Amino acid sequence: MHALISLFAENWHLFRLYFVSEERFYARIMFFVLIIMELMTIGLDVLLTYWSKNFLNALQNYDQSAFFHSLLQFCFLAATIIIISVHKTYLSQTLLLYWRRWMTNDFLKRYLDHHAYYEMSFMKNNRQNIQDRNDNPDQRISSDISIYIISIFELTIGLLSTCVSLVCYVILLWSLSGVIKINFTQNLSCSVRGIMVWAALIYAGLGTIITNLIGRVLFHLKYEQEHCEANFRYGLVRLRDHAESIAFYRSESNEQTSLSTLYLELITNFRRIIHRKLALNWFDSFYTTTARVFPYLVASHRYFSKQITFGHLEQIATAFSSVHSALSFIPNSYETIVQWRSATKRLTEFEYTLNELQLAKQNSKIKFIYVSNEQSTHIENLTIQLPLKIGENDGQILIKHLNLVLEPHQAVLITGKTGSGKSTFLRTLAGIWPHGSGMITFPVGDTVAFVPQKAYCPLGSLRHCLTYPSISFSSIEEDKKIRNILNLCQMKYWSNNLDEVQDWSRVLSLGEQQKMAFIRILYLRPKWLFLDEVTSSLDEQAETYLYSILMQELANHSTIISIGHRNNLRQFHQLELVLNDGNVTMMSI
Numbered sequence: 004m005h006a007l008i009s010l011f012a013e014n015w016h017l018f019r020l021y022f023v024s025e026e027r028f029y030a031r032i033m034f035f036v037l038i039i040m041e042l043m044t045i046g047l048d049v050l051l052t053y054w055s056k057n058f059l060n061a062l063q064n065y066d067q068s069a070f071f072h073s074l075l076q077f078c079f080l081a082a083t084i085i086i087i088s089v090h091k092t093y094l095s096q097t098l099l100l101y102w103r104r105w106m107t108n109d110f111l112k113r114y115l116d117h118h119a120y121y122e123m124s125f126m127k128n129n130r131q132n133i134q135d136r137n138d139n140p141d142q143r144i145s146s147d148i149s150i151y152i153i154s155i156f157e158l159t160i161g162l163l164s165t166c167v168s169l170v171c172y173v174i175l176l177w178s179l180s181g182v183i184k185i186n187f188t189q190n191l192s193c194s195v196r197g198i199m200v201w202a203a204l205i206y207a208g209l210g211t212i213i214t215n216l217i218g219r220v221l222f223h224l225k226y227e228q229e230h231c232e233a234n235f236r237y238g239l240v241r242l243r244d245h246a247e248s249i250a251f252y253r254s255e256s257n258e259q260t261s262l263s264t265l266y267l268e269l270i271t272n273f274r275r276i277i278h279r280k281l282a283l284n285w286f287d288s289f290y291t292t293t294a295r296v297f298p299y300l301v302a303s304h305r306y307f308s309k310q311i312t313f314g315h316l317e318q319i320a321t322a323f324s325s326v327h328s329a330l331s332f333i334p335n336s337y338e339t340i341v342q343w344r345s346a347t348k349r350l351t352e353f354e355y356t357l358n359e360l361q362l363a364k365q366n367s368k369i370k371f372i373y374v375s376n377e378q379s380t381h382i383e384n385l386t387i388q389l390p391l392k393i394g395e396n397d398g399q400i401l402i403k404h405l406n407l408v409l410e411p412h413q414a415v416l417i418t419g420k421t422g423s424g425k426s427t428f429l430r431t432l433a434g435i436w437p438h439g440s441g442m443i444t445f446p447v448g449d450t451v452a453f454v455p456q457k458a459y460c461p462l463g464s465l466r467h468c469l470t471y472p473s474i475s476f477s478s479i480e481e482d483k484k485i486r487n488i489l490n491l492c493q494m495k496y497w498s499n500n501l502d503e504v505q506d507w508s509r510v511l512s513l514g515e516q517q518k519m520a521f522i523r524i525l526y527l528r529p530k531w532l533f534l535d536e537v538t539s540s541l542d543e544q545a546e547t548y549l550y551s552i553l554m555q556e557l558a559n560h561s562t563i564i565s566i567g568h569r570n571n572l573r574q575f576h577q578l579e580l581v582l583n584d585g586n587v588t589m590m591s592i
């Protein structure tokens with residue numbers, strides 16, 4: 004019961020978020036039109052069953068004119084039902100498409116906002132405790148949203164039509180059932196009205212209970228299946244992304260083992276699903292097959308005692324089967340319900356994680372202030388910590404109580420031993436590291452660029468890679484500008500390939516990718532530039548050359564903060580910050 008209440012609460016939350024909001028006005032109109040069409044289809048269907056009595060009786064009485072008359076009625080109704088059904092399908096698919104688009108856009112936006120995608124990649128995923136999972140956000144966005152929408156839509160429309168057809172057919176079946184007299188003893192008897200309705204109710208009730216007893220474990224199995232499928236797919240994507248390293252290590256057998264383990268988890272779970280479905284199918288076949296005979300069995304007594312005609316008996320059987328299939332909504336839609344429940348759980352978890360991350364960001368004790376009429380960046384009382392580990396009250400401190408003013412056009416070099424927290428310092432300034440406290444004041448409106456050690460190559464043309472994250476279009480001036488910078492950074496030989504589309508992260512060497520980072524800087528010309536070991540893959544001569552170009556082009560325009568290990572970088576900076584066990588020593592160069 005508790006599970007059912009929380010399932011409905013979670014669904015109401017998701018439904019309200021994406022469907023009941025103000026801008027979905029037309030979608031709601033479409034939804035109501037769909038409901039009306041559904042009601043019309045059911046109404047016409049009931050009429051069709053009602054008229055079928057005339058049709059069958061005409062056949063039984065060899066009455067040709069009555070037969071053609073009812074055939075005409077039949078065809079007219081059937082044609083109307085077909086027209087409505089076709090338009091209903093078109094409308095519902097359009098609505099599904101819109102709904103998927105809103106939901107995907109919204110999740111994508113929140114996933115990308117506040118660097119949630121970055122922080123989620125560090126979050127620990129508890130493989131044992133399935134209450135605490137936030138794995139594979141990509142699968143949740145690309146697949147679970149679609150499953151959720153399709154299943155909830157099918158179930159909503161199905162439930163609605165079930166309720167309406169139940170009311171209509173129960174009335175029809177009640178009127179056809181007549182009164183049955185049951186004699187217990189000679190003196191004791193009772194008359195039962197609507198015996199067929201009661202029979203359908205008991206039959207479908209038992210069917211629902213048994214289906215749920217056999218199938219309820221499928222909810223967890225289906226959830227696990229999605230999880231295993233996503234893990235396996237992610238394993239394969241990692242293999243493709245790290246193909247070169249794996250080939251160099253010749254570690255194909257390791258990869259084979261780890262992928263096989265993931266695959267084994269997948270098929271083991273799938274086998275459990277198959278077994279459970281086998282039991283469910285056994286019961287379902289028995290249940291639906293007997294349902295065909297059951298109404299004849301209950302109503303045959305009246306037919307053989309000549310209380311009803313053959314047409315009447317057939318009509319009872321049709322009405323019974325409609326009532327029975329309406330009452331069997333849960334057993335009939337069990338697979339969809341299973342999918343719906345598992346997708347709801349995965350989306351609610353994702354939604355919860357995104358909210359938690361946003362909240363954590365808002366509650367971070369590192370505050371950013373952007374002020375106008377200010378040229379410098381002020382760092383006040385900044386403490387940077389590692390995230391809390393289980394059982395710890397306070398995270399390990401990387402930088403303690405740092406106070407620093409970064410003046411315009413200043414060049415600062417950050418050094419320190421490996422793991423001392425240099426990159427984490429830049430992450431904090433970039434606003435993607437929330438662990439710590441302090442205040443950072445930036446001048447408002449200045450362009451800022453943070454450049455990581457490994458340059459990212461987006462998919463697309465070389466032009467797109469060289470100017471990322473700006474967007475550049477081909478023009479004479481633009482091409483000339485890019486070619487000049489390529490020339491300056493000793494990458495002239497790529498000048499003729501600007502519009503070539505490749506996976507450039509595989510084509511360009513690591514050193515060339517770092518040169519590409521310099522090209523982007525010279526193209527963008529940011530006011531504030533933070534460089535995290537951007538020359539680590541270059542030889543010393545190339546490193547010195549690129550830094551001299553950078554200083555020549557930007558020294559009077561930008562403030563440059565670099566992280567680096569080599570001594571030759573010192574000549575390009577005026578201040579050195581040395582990080583050592585939480586303390587920061589400042590030295591003029």
Ligand SMILES: Nc1ncnc2c1ncn2[C@@H]1O[C@H](COP(=O)(O)OP(=O)(O)OP(=O)(O)O)[C@@H](O)[C@H]1O
Nearest residue numbers: 125389390401419420421422423424425426427428
């Ligand atoms: N998400 C994280 N969770 C836990 N610890 C982390 C995380 N990110 C970094 N660390 C730890 O923080 C410490 C500082 O890392 P950081 O990358 O800032 O070092 P660094 O000084 O830049 O090192 P290097 O010179 O090797 O680049 C390291 O011990 C690292 O293991």
